[in-house]
Amino acid sequence: xxxxxxxxxxxxxxxxxxxxxxxxxxxxxxxxxxxxxxxxxxxxxxxxxxxxxxxxxxxxxxxxxxxxxxxxxxxxxxxxxxxxxxxxxxxxxxxxxxxxxxxxxxxxxxxxxxxxxxxxxxxxxxxxxxxxxxxxxxxxxxxxxxxxxxxxxxxxxxxxxxxxxxxxxxxxxxxxxxxxxxxxxxxxxxxxxxxxxxxxxxxxxxxxxxxxxxxxxxxxxxxxxxxxxxxxxxxxxxxxxxxxxxxxxxxxxxxxxxxxxxxxxxxxxxxxxxxxxxxxxxxxxxxxxxxxxxxxxxxxxxxxxxxxxxxxxxxxxxxxxxxxxxxxxxxxxxxxxxxxxxxxxxxxxxxxxxxxxxxxxxxxxxxxxxxxxxxxxxxxxxxxxxxxxxxxxxxxxxxxxxxxxxxxxxxxxxxxxxxxxxxxxxxxxxxxxxxxxxxxxxxxxxxxxxxxxxxxxxxxxxxxxxxxxxxxxxxxxxxxxxxxx
Amino acid sequence: xxxxxxxxxxxxxxxxxxxxxxxxxxxxxxxxxxxxxxxxxxxxxxxxxxxxxxxxxxxxxxxxxxxxxxxxxxxxxxxxxxxxxxxxxxxxxxxxxxxxxxxxxxxxxxxxxxxxxxxxxxxxxxxxxxxxxxxxxxx
Numbered sequence: 163x164x165x166x167x168x169x170x171x172x173x174x175x176x177x178x179x180x181x182x183x184x185x186x187x188x189x190x191x192x193x194x195x196x197x198x199x200x201x202x203x204x205x206x207x208x209x210x211x212x213x214x215x216x217x218x219x220x221x222x223x224x225x226x227x228x229x230x231x232x233x234x235x236x237x238x239x240x241x242x243x244x245x246x247x248x249x250x251x252x253x254x255x256x257x258x259x260x261x262x263x264x265x266x267x268x269x270x271x272x273x274x275x276x277x278x279x280x281x282x283x284x285x286x287x288x289x290x291x292x293x294x295x296x297x298x299x300x301x302x303x304x305x306x307x308x309x310x311x312x313x314x315x316x317x318x319x320x321x322x323x324x325x326x327x328x329x330x331x332x333x334x335x336x337x338x339x340x341x342x343x344x345x346x347x348x349x350x351x352x353x354x355x356x357x358x359x360x361x362x363x364x365x366x367x368x369x370x371x372x373x374x375x376x377x378x379x380x381x382x383x384x385x386x387x388x389x390x391x392x393x394x395x396x397x398x399x400x401x402x403x404x405x406x407x408x409x410x411x412x413x414x415x416x417x418x419x420x421x422x423x424x425x426x427x428x429x430x431x432x433x434x435x436x437x438x439x440x441x442x443x444x445x446x447x448x449x450x451x452x453x454x455x456x457x458x459x460x461x462x463x464x465x466x467x468x469x470x471x472x473x474x475x476x477x478x479x480x481x482x483x484x485x486x487x488x489x490x491x492x493x494x495x496x497x498x499x500x501x502x503x504x505x506x507x508x509x510x511x512x513x514x515x516x517x518x519x520x521x522x523x524x525x526x527x528x529x530x531x532x533x534x535x536x537x538x539x540x541x542x543x544x545x546x547x548x549x550x551x552x553x554x555x556x557x558x559x560x561x562x563x564x565x566x567x568x569x570x571x572x573x574x575x576x577x578x579x580x581x582x583x584x585x586x587x588x589x590x591x592x593x594x595x596x597x598x599x600x601x602x603x604x605x606x607x608x609x610x611x612x613x614x615x616x617x618x619x620x621x622x623x624x625x626x627x628x629x630x631x632x633x634x635x636x637x638x639x640x641x642x643x644x645x646x647x
Numbered sequence: 648x649x650x651x652x653x654x655x656x657x658x659x660x661x662x663x664x665x666x667x668x669x670x671x672x673x674x675x676x677x678x679x680x681x682x683x684x685x686x687x688x689x690x691x692x693x694x695x696x697x698x699x700x701x702x703x704x705x706x707x708x709x710x711x712x713x714x715x716x717x718x719x720x721x722x723x724x725x726x727x728x729x730x731x732x733x734x735x736x737x738x739x740x741x742x743x744x745x746x747x748x749x750x751x752x753x754x755x756x757x758x759x760x761x762x763x764x765x766x767x768x769x770x771x772x773x774x775x776x777x778x779x780x781x782x783x784x785x786x
Binding site: 211213238239240241245264265266301302303304305357360361363370371372410413414416417420421424425436437438440573574577578579580582604605606607608610611647 | 654656657658659660661684685686704708711712715718719722723725749751755756757758759761762763764765766768783785786
């Protein structure tokens with residue numbers, strides 16, 4: 163029993179044409195239908211796996227791709243698409259790709275304001291940590307408090323966070339601050355297999371494991387005071403962020419459609435450069451069924467984060483009976499969505515895939531909630547247990563540069579195995595406690611695998627995203643308490 | 648050569664590789680490597696058995712189906728498995744898995760496996776005749 167470590171390789175930048183400080187082009191060549199564009203600083207791009215080059219190039223060969231295949235500053239080696247990949251497809255000629263969305267459909271981040279200041283929370287952090295850990299099921303095999311029968315399952319898959327609010331989880335005000343207003347339309351629960359539904363049966367309102375977390379954070383810096391004010395953020399404020407996705411249901415849908423699409427590609431006349439690029443024409447049965455199932459999984463993720471929000475509010479009310487926790491915003495970073503985009507002055511309806519990329523719609527966009535319409539949507543970027551997270555704002559330029567998309571997080575720099583060789587879970591917890599960060603997790607090994615040092619520097623990713631014009635940096639958040647699945 | 652398993656590096660996730668004298672042994676070892684992503688296989692007591700059947704058009708799809716079937720049983724039964732007996736005829740795999748209910752305190756499961764992918768997927772024979780079955784799993 164052993165372990166083989168692949169020697170870290172880095173990107174050969176001589177293959178790239180640097181258009182500006184943070185923008186690198188790969189000219190369309192071979193089977194590429196459009197160019198590929200990577201947004202990153204020189205340091206980030208030199209550190210990227212050469213697989214990103216290969217994958218962003220492969221995506222550019224897919225039928226019906228429009229304008230360019232994009233990679234965000236946090237891009238790394240994914241499945242078919244790079245993680246941090248964005249690609250838009252024409253509704254008639256184009257494809258939808260299960261690999262282009264990924265296994266954890268609609269994985270995302272939501273942030274709640276608390277109205278509390280760091281000095282209110284400092285003395286009771288331990289109590290708050292215990293209460294959150296007690297209320298929110300986390301870790302492998304944890305089950306929720308809710309069991310859905312077949313009718314309720316379909317209602318949840320059709321109506322997402324709207325369904326959760328109807329069930330008493332949170333309030334109608336929350337829905338305004340969720341992408342798609344909490345409900346992805348045209349979801350088709352009938353396209354979701356019984357296996358996928360069974361895998362979800364006991365998992366509603368659970369955080370999951372791996373890089374998923376629930377954090378109490380303090381705002382430690384404000385970079386744009388006007389936008390921060392519109393978001394209700396001030397230095398010293400306490401917020402709560404939740405990172406999780408569509409749980410077992412999304413994973414099962416991803417698994418099933420990846421196989422169906424890979425096997426059907428030949429029949430659809432698609433020559434896949436990589437089986438992981440599994441895709442199907444939008445206008446095919448499997449394509450339509452995937453879209454219906456994937457939208458149901460988006461609703462599952464939105465409902466899940468809504469239920470967890472309710473549990474977080476319950477936990478806070480035990481410690482701070484008067485605290486209200488309004489929702490700042492909820493973003494999903496693994497999706498395919500139908501959106502209107504302008505290219506060369508003309509408006510097009512496109513199927514935009516974001517695989518490890520966050521929507522970043524700018525000021526004035528009709529899908530941005532009224533409260534944020536003048537400043538752009540909040541773009542929520544998660545860090546690691548010991549490092550900062552960031553809140554950015556969508557920009558008008560991002561609509562032009564990346565179909566309104568930005569980065570999504572830090573990305574690993576070290577494998578899980580290497581992390582467990584380097585750190586022990588108990589030591590990571592003690593070290594972070596020494597820096598004022600309380601960690602609660604059911605698994606020491608899980609904590610070691612997620613050690614802050616195993617991730618890239620999220621600050622560099624955020625800076626590059628800002629410089630490339632994909633989003634504007636608004637605030638930095640640092641953890642006080644982290645519940646790790 | 649003793650049948651054995653390995654993990655190999657993938658930037659965000661982890662590769663599982665089984666090596667054995669036959670295709671069946673390689674698949675059994677790949678399944679052990681999958682368990683080892685979640686917990687130490689030696690901590691999992693083979694108390695209960697579950698039977699699995701999967702079919703696929705070729706060896707590689709069969710490996711992905713096999714691992715995904717185990718992932719499904721882990722998720723829906725909340726079990727972990729440490730003993731695998733695999734039989735393959737043409738491209739139909741029948742297997743008996745043995746394990747027990749996951750115990751957070753005793754198994755300290757590190758991470759859920761979301762699915763087996765097609766990244767670095769291969770099933771084949773080395774020049775010495777031994778079989779190797781491998782792919783990356785998403786965690």
